Amino acid sequence: MTIALLSLAHLLLIALANSAHPRWTHPDLLFAVTVPPGFRASPAGAALVRRYRQLGWAGTALLAPVVLLPPRLGPAFLLAILGGLAVWLAAFVLSRRATLPYAAPVDPVRTAALEPRPEEVPGGLFALLAPFAVLAARAYECHLSWEEMPLRFPIHWGLQGPDRWTAKTPAAVYGQFATFALLCAVMLYMAWATVHRARRITAPASAARAQQRYRRLSAGGLIGLGWIFALGFPPLDNMTLTLPYAPFLLLAMVAVWLVAMVRSTWSDMPGGDQTADQHWRLGVFYVNPEDPALLVEKRFGLGWTLNFANPISWVLLAAIVGVPLLGLLVIR
Amino acid sequence: MLPPLIRIDLSIATPVYRQIVDAVRTHLVDGAFAPGDHLPPVRQLAMDLGVHFNTVAEAYRILAEEGWLDLKRRRGALVLRRGVPRPADPAAAMLFARRLRELVAEVRAAGVTRPRILRELLLVAKGLEA
Numbered sequence: 001m002t003i004a005l006l007s008l009a010h011l012l013l014i015a016l017a018n019s020a021h022p023r024w025t026h027p028d029l030l031f032a033v034t035v036p037p038g039f040r041a042s043p044a045g046a047a048l049v050r051r052y053r054q055l056g057w058a059g060t061a062l063l064a065p066v067v068l069l070p071p072r073l074g075p076a077f078l079l080a081i082l083g084g085l086a087v088w089l090a091a092f093v094l095s096r097r098a099t100l101p102y103a104a105p106v107d108p109v110r111t112a113a114l115e116p117r118p119e120e121v122p123g124g125l126f127a128l129l130a131p132f133a134v135l136a137a138r139a140y141e142c143h144l145s146w147e148e149m150p151l152r153f154p155i156h157w158g159l160q161g162p163d164r165w166t167a168k169t170p171a172a173v174y175g176q177f178a179t180f181a182l183l184c185a186v187m188l189y190m191a192w193a194t195v196h197r198a199r200r201i202t203a204p205a206s207a208a209r210a211q212q213r214y215r216r217l218s219a220g221g222l223i224g225l226g227w228i229f230a231l232g233f234p235p236l237d238n239m240t241l242t243l244p245y246a247p248f249l250l251l252a253m254v255a256v257w258l259v260a261m262v263r264s265t266w267s268d269m270p271g272g273d274q275t276a277d278q279h280w281r282l283g284v285f286y287v288n289p290e291d292p293a294l295l296v297e298k299r300f301g302l303g304w305t306l307n308f309a310n311p312i313s314w315v316l317l318a319a320i321v322g323v324p325l326l327g328l329l330v331i332r
Numbered sequence: 333m334l335p336p337l338i339r340i341d342l343s344i345a346t347p348v349y350r351q352i353v354d355a356v357r358t359h360l361v362d363g364a365f366a367p368g369d370h371l372p373p374v375r376q377l378a379m380d381l382g383v384h385f386n387t388v389a390e391a392y393r394i395l396a397e398e399g400w401l402d403l404k405r406r407r408g409a410l411v412l413r414r415g416v417p418r419p420a421d422p423a424a425a426m427l428f429a430r431r432l433r434e435l436v437a438e439v440r441a442a443g444v445t446r447p448r449i450l451r452e453l454l455l456v457a458k459g460l461e462a
Contacts, residue, residue: 108343109339109342110339110341110342110380110381110382110383111338112338112377112380113334113336113337113338113372114335114337114371114377115335115336115370115372116370116376116408117376198379199380199382275382290382290383290384292375292378292379292382292384292385293379
């Protein structure tokens with residue numbers, strides 16, 4: 001029952017976040033479509049938002065009983081998270097289609113500040129490199145205490161404690177470190193790219209400060225994730241979680257980060273994101289070979305998304321999807 | 333103090349690199365930059381404007397050829413103290429006069445009034461005297 005309620009809570013959280021989503025973008029964007037200023041507050045705009053919420057909540061209501069009656073734990077969580085996301089994504093795509101007739105032409109004028117940016121990622125080089133040093137030190141510690149390590153160690157934890165184990169082999173032990181080092185590398189590169197490879201929209205001073213705060217929050221969240229990976233995972237020291245509360249720490253950190261991101265979104269800043277609608281596939285995937293930026297602001301959700309016309313984006317995507325799979329293969 | 337801004341219009345026929353050259357040169361002539369100041373690196377300006385790196389690199393190269401910038405440095409482009417060039421030869425002076433007339437004709441055709449053009453020209457002239 002606990003699992004079912006937890007799954008339901010996930011579903012509701014996804015619904016609440018997505019329901020509030022139309023507020024979390026520039027005021028001249030609605031469902032990833034550039035609209036005239038003030039359109040969102042107009043009767044037509046409000047009706048579109050209302051319809052989006054009705055669609056999303058209707059799908060959530062249909063999904064809720066299925067989540068409450070799961071055959072097993074795994075499917076319940078998967079259904080709650082993937083099903084919930086799919087429902088709201090469908091609502092978003094339908095709403096976007098309904099918004100397209102109201103689209104406004106994108107302003108062809110671009111403005112930029114003619115000054116170098118001395119801005120660095122939060123914490124500087126130390127924040128970017130220290131997680132690798134921590135992982136290397138921990139791997140070396142494992143090497144030194146190899147004989148004392150038990151023959152089997154846990155690799156997965158459920159609510160009741162460890163529920164999956166693997167044998168002690170060099171591939172399993174050091175493979176985990178390598179996997180987490182790669183994950184750290186992806187997170188920290190994304191943090192660096194958020195500061196150095198994302199477009200800065202020139203705006204009045206107060207708005208520019210807000211934009212800088214938003215950018216640093218995004219980068220800080222990714223750096224925090226890298227540090228959690230390095231310090232809390234892989235859980236090999238003494239065969240227990242290095243930080244027994246790491247998953248909860250991770251969840252708490254993500255929650256705090258999300259609240260901070262929501263508070264500093266672009267809802268008060270006019271001027272759009274200076275990207276053209278035709279480069280947004282389904283309003284979610286940005287593909288613009290003319291744009292040198294690797295990261296652009298998301299039009300659906302918070303933070304930044306990759307420019308999929310840039311080959312580096314595909315390398316990063318392959319790493320994000322492939323590295324955990326590789327880790328699982330190594331352990332098995 | 334706000335940094336000098338550059339504006340380009342992707343919808344007009346003038347190539348983007350030429351718009352960048354014109355805008356940056358205007359700031360340089362107006363004294364918005366002192367010798368030793370840095371312009372943003374090519375990659376940064378290209379990303380902020382959403383144009384190809386080569387477009388900005390070409391604009392910087394033209395300005396370097398004109399003697400405004402030193403591109404040998406690693407961080408961006410260094411603004412140079414530009415010596416006053418020799419007075420333009422008669423052919424160049426005629427070209428200048430023709431281009432100015434063409435520009436005036438273009439803006440008049442676009443609906444800009446004569447008093448407005450005159451006002452802008454006087455402002456430019458005052459800037460030159462200063």
